[in-house]
Amino acid sequence: MASLNLFSFFALLFLCHGALHLQASHHHVYSRLQDGVSAVGSSSSSSKGQPYRTGYHFQPPKNWINDLSGPMIYKGIYHLFYQYNPKGAVWGNIVWAHSTSTDLINWTPQGYGIYPSHPSDINGTWSGSTTFLQDGTPAILYTGINPKNQQVQNLAVPKNRSDPYLKDWVKNLKNPLMAPTPQNRINASSFRDPTTAWMGRDKIWRVIIGSKVDRKGMAVLYTSKDFVNWVRADHPLHSTDGTGMWECPDFFPVLVGGYKNGLDTSKLGPKVKHVLKVKHVLKVSLDDTKHDHYTIGKYDPFVDVYTPDHDGLADQDLGMRYDYGKYYASKTFFDWGKNRRILLGWVNESSTEDDDVAKGWAGVHTIPRKIWLDKSGKQLVQWPIEEVEKLREKGVKKPCQELKPGSVHEVTGVTAEQADVEISFGKLDLSKAEKLDPSWTDPQALCTRKGASVRGALGPFGLLVLGSKCMQEYTAVFFRVFQGHDGKPVVLMCSDQSKSSRNDENDKASYGTFVDVNPALENLSLRTLIDHSIVESFGAHGKSVITARVYPLLAIDGAAHLYAFNNGTQSVKASRLSAWSMKKARIG
Numbered sequence: 001m002a003s004l005n006l007f008s009f010f011a012l013l014f015l016c017h018g019a020l021h022l023q024a025s026h027h028h029v030y031s032r033l034q035d036g037v038s039a040v041g042s043s044s045s046s047s048k049g050q051p052y053r054t055g056y057h058f059q060p061p062k063n064w065i066n067d068l069s070g071p072m073i074y075k076g077i078y079h080l081f082y083q084y085n086p087k088g089a090v091w092g093n094i095v096w097a098h099s100t101s102t103d104l105i106n107w108t109p110q111g112y113g114i115y116p117s118h119p120s121d122i123n124g125t126w127s128g129s130t131t132f133l134q135d136g137t138p139a140i141l142y143t144g145i146n147p148k149n150q151q152v153q154n155l156a157v158p159k160n161r162s163d164p165y166l167k168d169w170v171k172n173l174k175n176p177l178m179a180p181t182p183q184n185r186i187n188a189s190s191f192r193d194p195t196t197a198w199m200g201r202d203k204i205w206r207v208i209i210g211s212k213v214d215r216k217g218m219a220v221l222y223t224s225k226d227f228v229n230w231v232r233a234d235h236p237l238h239s240t241d242g243t244g245m246w247e248c249p250d251f252f253p254v255l256v257g258g259y260k261n262g263l264d265t266s267k268l269g270p271k272v273k274h275v276l277k278v279k280h281v282l283k284v285s286l287d288d289t290k291h292d293h294y295t296i297g298k299y300d301p302f303v304d305v306y307t308p309d310h311d312g313l314a315d316q317d318l319g320m321r322y323d324y325g326k327y328y329a330s331k332t333f334f335d336w337g338k339n340r341r342i343l344l345g346w347v348n349e350s351s352t353e354d355d356d357v358a359k360g361w362a363g364v365h366t367i368p369r370k371i372w373l374d375k376s377g378k379q380l381v382q383w384p385i386e387e388v389e390k391l392r393e394k395g396v397k398k399p400c401q402e403l404k405p406g407s408v409h410e411v412t413g414v415t416a417e418q419a420d421v422e423i424s425f426g427k428l429d430l431s432k433a434e435k436l437d438p439s440w441t442d443p444q445a446l447c448t449r450k451g452a453s454v455r456g457a458l459g460p461f462g463l464l465v466l467g468s469k470c471m472q473e474y475t476a477v478f479f480r481v482f483q484g485h486d487g488k489p490v491v492l493m494c495s496d497q498s499k500s501s502r503n504d505e506n507d508k509a510s511y512g513t514f515v516d517v518n519p520a521l522e523n524l525s526l527r528t529l530i531d532h533s534i535v536e537s538f539g540a541h542g543k544s545v546i547t548a549r550v551y552p553l554l555a556i557d558g559a560a561h562l563y564a565f566n567n568g569t570q571s572v573k574a575s576r577l578s579a580w581s582m583k584k585a586r587i588g
């Protein structure tokens, strides 16, 4: 009941124009400050002078982070390693920093798991993955940089397997186990990021490593009987012309049929109980574009070849992405504790290097997401792990509200800078939709051209997050619905950062993607996780995801606001709106 009172829709116009309304405005600010004060006392995160530090996204206290590495669950404890510079807020001096958790949300630092110490990694310990050997030992394959600055692959295992925290790691005396040689003609500057290995029914291990030959990106395949002696296969698992270097490949099976359960990386299919079919996913991080792309396809374990279901463009930069915003170097692991596959990703800054140095840190990780194959079989679906909902505290709820053309409605009663919001829009009458110009094939370009301030018919409608009181700053996450040339609806989802900050030195590019959903037949949903400088948005129950970094100057701490809006010429119904303040996670 109380939450209903806390919730109210405000017509913004009354607040920001004219002296007559100052009284209302002051009253409003005062109630916000109250919220802010109580929030600082209890839960909101940002420390003095650090308005962009996150409250519930993973980041260490200071310095640079990038790729996460070797995530796993061992003896009931989750382990996360990540590329970390102990000496500053820019890339360099990379070690594997290590944290553990029991819920993937609250983390305890465990020191450095792997750091330069031997000739095979003295000039760098770069990304890699964990594989569970048959006796249950978690084995890490990682890329080392040798004194000649060549990229080689090394093995490390826990010093004490009884220690659930796996603090100390021992390197194999035979390292490097895979290296460029004149015979194998592997480019020593383009050979990195081994995946989790998988074992075939022939008891032979396989692993892939990112590489390229000229402009052809490839997943180089190695095999081994004992995990120590590795032989390069005569062909890559997969390669694609014109894509450049493939970093951080990830290769894993998914269930066909809309099941949300995950599978162990070595599961191949027919032997899995109660299951009709398995497909495989190959994800690569394209070094040229800094985007994570994936295809869904078939893996033939007899010849060790992966074939995407849709050839051609699907492999290239126009293919599918995990996330259409700022997002890179992701990795999944199978969580046997909860029978799910978890996806983790690195989110770079969008600020200048000078700003990163000034604030003393750079890089965050996304909220871990559960990932599975959509029942269409054509794409993956992602959703924040259920554990994040434990951070929800004070919430507001509104059953149904008409959003009139050109209206902005404030959602009060939550800490708008650290929140979780879900909004859903009722079915739309597509006869009113704008026609999609056949030349509008690039969703990001379309979002750039048609930002939140360009009025359409059905849309833009959605959320304005991290907004300042009088809308000088806001990040707009919204949908626009068009009628395609075949008469079918085309849904565009955008994250428009153009007004996110008055600081023009940041990268404020707009992001966008088309969403495979029919809003004439089902309600269109949007969930956004807001955390000071990161905005993670999930469209249509996780079919499309966009992550953005923003650095407002006004909309910080207690002065951030949250709004629902509709800037189309047609009314839309917000059939449901729920928002929660989020507690701070314990991340040491």
Ligand SMILES: *[C@@H]1O[C@H](CO)[C@@H](O)[C@H](O)[C@H]1NC(C)=O
Binding pocket: 122, 123, 146, 147, 149
């Ligand atoms: C490689 O390592 C050697 C020995 O530690 C060091 O002198 C050299 O500067 C390093 N090179 C690079 C590029 O880091």
Ligand SMILES: *[C@@H]1O[C@H](CO)[C@@H](O)[C@H](O)[C@H]1NC(C)=O
Binding pocket: 160, 161, 162, 163, 164
């Ligand atoms: C290994 O770890 C276990 C569990 O933490 C501990 O009891 C044991 O003393 C450790 N062994 C050594 C040799 O450190």
Ligand SMILES: *[C@@H]1O[C@H](CO)[C@@H](O)[C@H](O)[C@H]1NC(C)=O
Binding pocket: 187, 188, 189, 190, 213, 214, 245
């Ligand atoms: C090897 O990779 C490096 C780094 O991308 C590139 O500069 C170089 O041209 C490549 N060499 C060959 C022979 O392809």
Ligand SMILES: *[C@@H]1O[C@H](CO)[C@@H](O)[C@H](O)[C@H]1NC(C)=O
Binding pocket: 290, 328, 348, 349, 350, 351, 352, 507
């Ligand atoms: C990270 O972001 C900065 C600032 O936008 C950019 O200059 C840099 O190239 C990015 N690095 C990667 C690896 O994405």
Ligand SMILES: *[C@@H]1O[C@H](CO)[C@@H](O)[C@H](O)[C@H]1NC(C)=O
Binding pocket: 400, 424, 425, 426, 427, 523, 573, 575, 576
């Ligand atoms: C869809 O939206 C309508 C309002 O337009 C609402 O009555 C209905 O409950 C919503 N359905 C779901 C499943 O949320």
Ligand SMILES: *[C@@H]1O[C@H](CO)[C@@H](O)[C@H](O)[C@H]1NC(C)=O
Binding pocket: 406, 452, 453, 454, 455, 464, 565, 567
């Ligand atoms: C809605 O469109 C009008 C007209 O283009 C624009 O002035 C206004 O800023 C837009 N609202 C938002 C939230 O972008």
